[in-house]
Amino acid sequence: xxxxxxxxxxxxxxxxxxxxxxxxxxxxLELGSGLGRSNSWTCCPCISQKSPLQTIGEEQTQNPxxxxxxxxxxxxxxxxxxxxxEYRFASAGDDGIVVVWNAQTGEKLLELNGHTQKITxxxxxxxxxxxxxxxxxxxxxxxxxxxxxxxxxxxxxNDLCVWNRKLDLLCKTSHLSDTGISALIEIPKNCxxxxxxxxxxIFRLVTPTGESLEWDILEIKRLLDHQDNILSLVNINDLSFxxxxxxxxxxxxxxxxxxxxxRECNFWDPSPQLDTQQEIKLCQKPNDISIHHFxxxxxxxxxxxxxGLYVYNLQVKRVIACQKTAHDSSVLHIAKLPNRQxxxxxxxGSVRIWELREKQQLAAEPVPTGFFNMWGFGRVNKxxxxxxxxxxxNATPCSLELIGDLIGHSSSVEMFLYFEDHGLxxxxxxxxxxxxxxxxxxxxxxxxxxxxxxxxxxxxxxAV
Numbered sequence: 001x002x003x004x005x006x007x008x009x010x011x012x013x014x015x016x017x018x019x020x021x022x023x024x025x026x027x028x029l030e031l032g033s034g035l036g037r038s039n040s041w042t043c044c045p046c047i048s049q050k051s052p053l054q055t056i057g058e059e060q061t062q063n064p065x066x067x068x069x070x071x072x073x074x075x076x077x078x079x080x081x082x083x084x085x086e087y088r089f090a091s092a093g094d095d096g097i098v099v100v101w102n103a104q105t106g107e108k109l110l111e112l113n114g115h116t117q118k119i120t121x122x123x124x125x126x127x128x129x130x131x132x133x134x135x136x137x138x139x140x141x142x143x144x145x146x147x148x149x150x151x152x153x154x155x156x157x158n159d160l161c162v163w164n165r166k167l168d169l170l171c172k173t174s175h176l177s178d179t180g181i182s183a184l185i186e187i188p189k190n191c192x193x194x195x196x197x198x199x200x201x202i203f204r205l206v207t208p209t210g211e212s213l214e215w216d217i218l219e220i221k222r223l224l225d226h227q228d229n230i231l232s233l234v235n236i237n238d239l240s241f242x243x244x245x246x247x248x249x250x251x252x253x254x255x256x257x258x259x260x261x262x263r264e265c266n267f268w269d270p271s272p273q274l275d276t277q278q279e280i281k282l283c284q285k286p287n288d289i290s291i292h293h294f295x296x297x298x299x300x301x302x303x304x305x306x307x308g309l310y311v312y313n314l315q316v317k318r319v320i321a322c323q324k325t326a327h328d329s330s331v332l333h334i335a336k337l338p339n340r341q342x343x344x345x346x347x348x349g350s351v352r353i354w355e356l357r358e359k360q361q362l363a364a365e366p367v368p369t370g371f372f373n374m375w376g377f378g379r380v381n382k383x384x385x386x387x388x389x390x391x392x393x394n395a396t397p398c399s400l401e402l403i404g405d406l407i408g409h410s411s412s413v414e415m416f417l418y419f420e421d422h423g424l425x426x427x428x429x430x431x432x433x434x435x436x437x438x439x440x441x442x443x444x445x446x447x448x449x450x451x452x453x454x455x456x457x458x459x460x461x462x463a464v
Contacts, residue, residue, distance in 0.1 A: 053325045056402045063353060063404030065424060066439030069106040070408070070432055073099045078427035080122050081417045082138075089417055089425060090138060091433055094118035098140060103422040106435050112138070121146050125153070125165075145184040147192060149205070156181030160194060160203060162215055170215040173203070183233035185241060187255050191220065193241065195230035199223065200243065202258055225251055225260060236296040236314075244291025248305060250312070267310065267319050295336045300356075302342055304331035309344055309400055311356060321356060321398040333415040342400070343424070345413035351426055351436075353404030359397045408434045 076094035083089050084100070088109065092098045096115035101108060121141045125148050139146070145156035152170065155161045158180045161172040183195040187202075194201045200223040206216040232244035240261060242252045252262040288306040295302045300320070301312045307330060311321040327346035334344045340356040411429035418424055424436040 053328060054323060054402050056405050060404050062355070063406075064438040064440065065353075065404065065406055065436040067437040067442055068406075068408055069435040069437065071101060071106055071108070071435060072432060073097075073108055073111065074431050074433070076118070076431060077414070077429045078431060078433055079414045080119070081415055081425055081427050081433075082122050082124055083417055083419075084124060087419070087422060089419075090122065090124070091427055092119040092122045092140060093414075093427070098122065098138060101425075101433070103417075103419050103425060103435065115140065120144060121155075123148065123153070145181055145194075147184050147186050149186055149192075154184065154192060156184045156194060160184075160192075160217060162205065162217055171217050173217055173219065179229075182230060185233055185235055187235070187241065189256070193233065195233045195243065197229055198226045198245075200226075200230065200233075200253075200258075221258060223253075223258060225263070232291050232294050234294045234296070236294070236301055237298070240314075242294055242296075242301055244294060244303060244305075246290050248289035248291060250291060250301075250303060252301070252314075262317050264312070267312065290330070292330060292332055293334050295334050295342075297336050302334055302336060304334045304344065306330060307346070309334065309342065309354065311398065311400065320396070321400050323354070323400045323402075326352065326354070326400070329412075332413065335416070335418055337418060338420075341403075343416065343418065345416055345426060347412040349407075349409045349411055349413055349428070349430075351406040351409075351413055351416065351424070352402060353406070354400045355403050357399050357401050359399055406436055408436075 074091065074093055074095050074097065078091050078093040080092045081089055082092075087102060087104045088100060089103055090098055090100050096113075096117055096119055098112040098119070099108060100110040100112070119140045121144065122138065123146045124138050126137070139153070141155060147154045151165055153163050153165075155163065158178070159172045159174070160181060162170040164170055179197045181194045181196055185193050187193055189204065190207070191202055191204045194203060202220040202223070204218050204220050206218060208215060226243065226245045226249055228246040228249070230243050230245050233241070235241045235255070236252070239255055240252050241255050242250065244250050248266060250262075250264045250267060251260055253259065254261050291303055291305050293304040299314060301314060303310045303312060307327050308322060308324040309326040309331065310319050312318070313320045326344060327348050327350060329347035331344050331346050334342060336342055337353075342354040342356065343351065344354065345351045406424075406426075409426065409428040409430050409432060413426050413428045416424055416426040422435075423438055426434050426436065428434075
């Protein structure tokens with residue numbers, strides 16, 4: 001996901017360009033892909049989170065990232081990280097440069113210059129050139145969203161534009177709105193969903209046929225179910241996509257017929273006194289209810305809401321775990337890791353690791369009915385207990401437990417990448433990139449290299 005769009009799509013500010021200004025940078029890089037994003041805002045005493053920030057001591061026994069490597073190359077805010085392959089990634093931000101790094105060693109491999117202003121979108125895709133060594137194309141632009149579809153890509157601004165791999169403009173929509181497209185995803189039936197202010201607009205891409213050799217993009221439907229601007233829009237599986245708004249609305253949509261499957265207006269605050277959008281709007285305070293980011297797995301949707309983290313179960317359709325004050329400031333980016341773990345980063349400069357754990361429930365002892373029957377309560381209690389029992393059978397309550405707190409940046413952490421073999425990469429407004437390493441694994445690798453070197457030199461046999 002990307003930061004706010006520019007009113008026109010040119011980096012140099014020239015009026016009414018034919019399309020977004022972009023810079024295509026080609027290097028000998030293998031296949032990889034990724035996107036970045038940044039979004040934030042602000043929420044009132046009546047819904048402010050009162051629970052204290054969960055902390056963890058210096059003894060973080062479950063935190064594997066005990067070594068860090070600081071990477072310096074940028075001169076302004078680093079907003080985006082994109083993975084290129086199993087060991088390489090690229091970074092970009094407000095200084096207009098793209099830097100390619102080795103995630104294993106932290107080595108700077110390549111610096112690409114060309115933009116004179118900040119980069120607001122970056123994506124990668126393979127070159128069409130046929131050669132022995134695969135080339136990777138890195139596309140940077142001032143459009144606020146991009147989507148790759150086979151041999152074409154789409155950019156979102158005040159218009160939705162369709163481009164081919166040679167960067168020829170194939171077609172575009174008419175002017176949508178002054179606010180422009182804030183998010184864009186691909187869905188089945190050759191369609192895309194664009195978030196424009198409070199609306200979701202479904203577009204269908206018309207490909208060339210025998211009768212017409214021209215591309216076209218048609219508006220199919222507008223979905224007006226949100227009450228405020230849509231900040232988050234992601235696919236969660238083959239059947240659904242989810243949207244999140246400025247005032248904490250979360251809607252899960254059917255990906256085929258675009259109907260509402262589930263609508264949650266205040267899942268971040270289940271108290272009954274706030275049951276209308278108007279009351280919510282009157283009580284807004286900085287960043288306490290805006291849904292900034294989503295991630296998901298087969299069972300749950302994980303939402304970054306203000307300073308908190310929420311786990312929404314898709315089967316029972318309710319929140320099964322939350323940390324209302326996971327960070328001191330707004331959570332900007334989250335990702336699901338293996339082993340039921342979740343990583344979040346925030347404007348407060350921290351990166352935190354969480355584990356989703358099932359709560360251990362003690363079986364309630366049966367209560368003799370004679371006492372309650374004496375006072376005429378027996379029948380009422382029996383009826384009231386049925387929905388509770390049913391609810392307990394349908395869902396196991398869980399908790400989000402803090403298992404690691406990575407403190408290294410001095411300013412807002414914009415996003416991160418996770419490498420299974422090489423650790424975690426974070427980028428920040430402090431102009432730095434930090435490579436967080438698994439200390440135990442790195443120590444083992446160093447020992448292995450030492451033994452291999454001793455064995456090669458014959459020193460190991462001499463010592464024995």
